[in-house]
Amino acid sequence: MIKIQNLTVKIADREVLSNINLEIKKGQVMALLGPNGSGKTSLIMAIMGFSDYKITSGDIIFKGKRINNASVDERARMGIGAMFQRPPTIRGVKTRQVVDLIKQENFSTDKAAEELNLKEFLGRDINSGFSGGEIKRSELLQLLAGSPSLSLFDEPESGVDMENIVLVGKMMNRILRKNKDNAALIITHTGYIFDYVKPDRGCILVGSKLHCAGNPKSILTTIKKHGYQWCITCEGERLKDKSHKTSR
Amino acid sequence: MVHNMRRGKIKRQEPQNKQIDIASYNKDASPKAYVQNLSGMSSAQKKTMLSAGVDASGKGRSGTYLQMDHSVVHSNSLFAGLEVMSTTQALKKHEWLDNYFWKAVNPQADEFTAQAHTKPNHGYFIRALPGAKVVFPLQACLFITQNNIMQTVHNIIIVEEGSDLQVITGCATAEDVSRGLHIGISEFYVKKNARLTFTMVHNWAEDVSVRPRTAAIVEEGATFLSNYICLKPVKNLQMYPKAELTGRGAIARYNSILFAHPGSHLDVGSKVILKAKDSKAEIVARAISAGGEIIARGYLKADVAPVKAHLECRGLMLKESGKIYAIPELEGNTAGVDLSHEAAVGKIAKEEIEYLMARGMTQGAAQAAIVRGFLDTSIMGLPDELNKQINKAIEACEKEAF
Ligand SMILES: Nc1ncnc2c1ncn2[C@@H]1O[C@H](COP(=O)(O)OP(=O)(O)O)[C@@H](O)[C@H]1O
Ligand SMILES: [Mg+2]
Numbered sequence: 145m146i147k148i149q150n151l152t153v154k155i156a157d158r159e160v161l162s163n164i165n166l167e168i169k170k171g172q173v174m175a176l177l178g179p180n181g182s183g184k185t186s187l188i189m190a191i192m193g194f195s196d197y198k199i200t201s202g203d204i205i206f207k208g209k210r211i212n213n214a215s216v217d218e219r220a221r222m223g224i225g226a227m228f229q230r231p232p233t234i235r236g237v238k239t240r241q242v243v244d245l246i247k248q249e250n251f252s253t254d255k256a257a258e259e260l261n262l263k264e265f266l267g268r269d270i271n272s273g274f275s276g277g278e279i280k281r282s283e284l285l286q287l288l289a290g291s292p293s294l295s296l297f298d299e300p301e302s303g304v305d306m307e308n309i310v311l312v313g314k315m316m317n318r319i320l321r322k323n324k325d326n327a328a329l330i331i332t333h334t335g336y337i338f339d340y341v342k343p344d345r346g347c348i349l350v351g352s353k354l355h356c357a358g359n360p361k362s363i364l365t366t367i368k369k370h371g372y373q374w375c376i377t378c379e380g381e382r383l384k385d386k387s388h389k390t391s392r
Numbered sequence: 393m394v395h396n397m398r399r400g401k402i403k404r405q406e407p408q409n410k411q412i413d414i415a416s417y418n419k420d421a422s423p424k425a426y427v428q429n430l431s432g433m434s435s436a437q438k439k440t441m442l443s444a445g446v447d448a449s450g451k452g453r454s455g456t457y458l459q460m461d462h463s464v465v466h467s468n469s470l471f472a473g474l475e476v477m478s479t480t481q482a483l484k485k486h487e488w489l490d491n492y493f494w495k496a497v498n499p500q501a502d503e504f505t506a507q508a509h510t511k512p513n514h515g516y517f518i519r520a521l522p523g524a525k526v527v528f529p530l531q532a533c534l535f536i537t538q539n540n541i542m543q544t545v546h547n548i549i550i551v552e553e554g555s556d557l558q559v560i561t562g563c564a565t566a567e568d569v570s571r572g573l574h575i576g577i578s579e580f581y582v583k584k585n586a587r588l589t590f591t592m593v594h595n596w597a598e599d600v601s602v603r604p605r606t607a608a609i610v611e612e613g614a615t616f617l618s619n620y621i622c623l624k625p626v627k628n629l630q631m632y633p634k635a636e637l638t639g640r641g642a643i644a645r646y647n648s649i650l651f652a653h654p655g656s657h658l659d660v661g662s663k664v665i666l667k668a669k670d671s672k673a674e675i676v677a678r679a680i681s682a683g684g685e686i687i688a689r690g691y692l693k694a695d696v697a698p699v700k701a702h703l704e705c706r707g708l709m710l711k712e713s714g715k716i717y718a719i720p721e722l723e724g725n726t727a728g729v730d731l732s733h734e735a736a737v738g739k740i741a742k743e744e745i746e747y748l749m750a751r752g753m754t755q756g757a758a759q760a761a762i763v764r765g766f767l768d769t770s771i772m773g774l775p776d777e778l779n780k781q782i783n784k785a786i787e788a789c790e791k792e793a794f
Binding site: 192194195196215216217219220221225226228231232234235236237238241242245246269286290 | 741742743744746747748749750751752753754755757758761762764765766767768770771
């Protein structure tokens, strides 16, 4: 589905992603773990093509096409969708208006909003005064409406209460299962969401570098035991025998 | 804000007018025939009127006043408690009307006002009788159809005690008119416990200069809601309408939506003088420059306490060129007043555009949605039906603006 090759990304003059290699295959769900500030969100923004995130080297290949120079909307129309961590408030632009503008045929805005407990948010300015959990659900509503083939979920469970995490998981699965080839990248640092959405593989981003790829469960266990610091020195090699495989 | 410090006294200055050579316009216009049935007007004229919020079909309206150049072309009221006619005719009908002429506006305020004082050409007289609740809005249209003329009108609206009235005025120029001068004197009297919602849509041409001179006197327990929309090119518009809150608990609210095309100069503000206890005021302005200049003024003056008033101006710069100059002024003259303001001028945030693009909208569609949101009329707190009409007018203008 997507292949990221030797990708280096800068914001202003600061390198936030260094020489990243990552592949997500058709139908695959990839977990991305990493401490705060390691560049996880930057990776999503770079894949989506946000202009502050400048690719200084490397390639992003989506569905066999190099998309480095594609505009944000072109990428979206090719099938990439993101659940953003900190979406902007747009004054006067109603949630319903956005959903109606982007939805696929046969999508019922009202029905989906009802399922996501967002009915009364449809008439509100998008993201204006939304709580953490409300932002997640509103982002999911927009993803459901657009139905991407590659979904990039940025910390889907953070700020979501116990009750709503079930709902968030259910909707993520719905987006994924619309087509058997649909793939996803799920960013998390708690792994709670894995109780609802099962990742096939996992990788770790620390200090702008991607460290290893392998079984998401055992990566999570290792991190819980040794902390992220350990990954910096590990370079994937030491984990090799413990079911981790290097991505290089 | 221009203040002169003289012997320790602060003297406030009114905006300086851009020079206009009044003599370069024709004072006279050919007479236009009275039209019994507005649906018989040309479709081009109907379209122009509609983009200024005036519907020639008269559907959903309580009455219509239409003036072309210096001629009253149509005037009717479909509601028993509502009087609609020209001020000329009204002066003949009501002896007492003299008491309302030049009581809110000073005839010597400037050369334009003086011009209208010396040589008025009708204007509308609208009066809601005591207790009348006029459900549908009344529409009035001041239309310039002849090139290079100077239209000078004097309008009076009286909303008698306990009555409720909505007025939509559209001022426009016919398609083939490029140059002109419009001077409009408007005096509004909102009596005790009455309510006036006055909405004005301007739809001028590139070389038309406009000088409205408007003042309202709002009595005890009365509400004056004024909405102003100008999205079309205009050479040079300067207005600074004023409301005086003279009775306890009186309320005034001004909303303005301004759009400056390249070459347009808009100097628009709203003024409220709070003269009575418990009176309240709010001034809200949204200004967009697509290359033109906007001076967005606001002035709140509190002479007694307790009173509360707020002023808000947001400006959006769409192009590299252009100017938005926000000048909020607050003047408290006694303790216990609560006056505040906020002003912000900026461009569309890139992250907002890209956020919508990340959903698949083109850059143009994203930008249009954001600008449309910026012009959100729901902030005006209008009745549903009126809000729909205004949105229609905005859409009609937008089509050409973007
Ligand atoms: N718009 C920005 N301008 C400057 N620095 C940024 C910006 N966005 C992110 N960064 C910096 O880039 C680094 C990576 O951030 P981010 O990708 O948000 O990390 P994560 O999502 O892993 O917490 C951080 O040090 C952060 O401060
Ligand atoms: Mg992040």
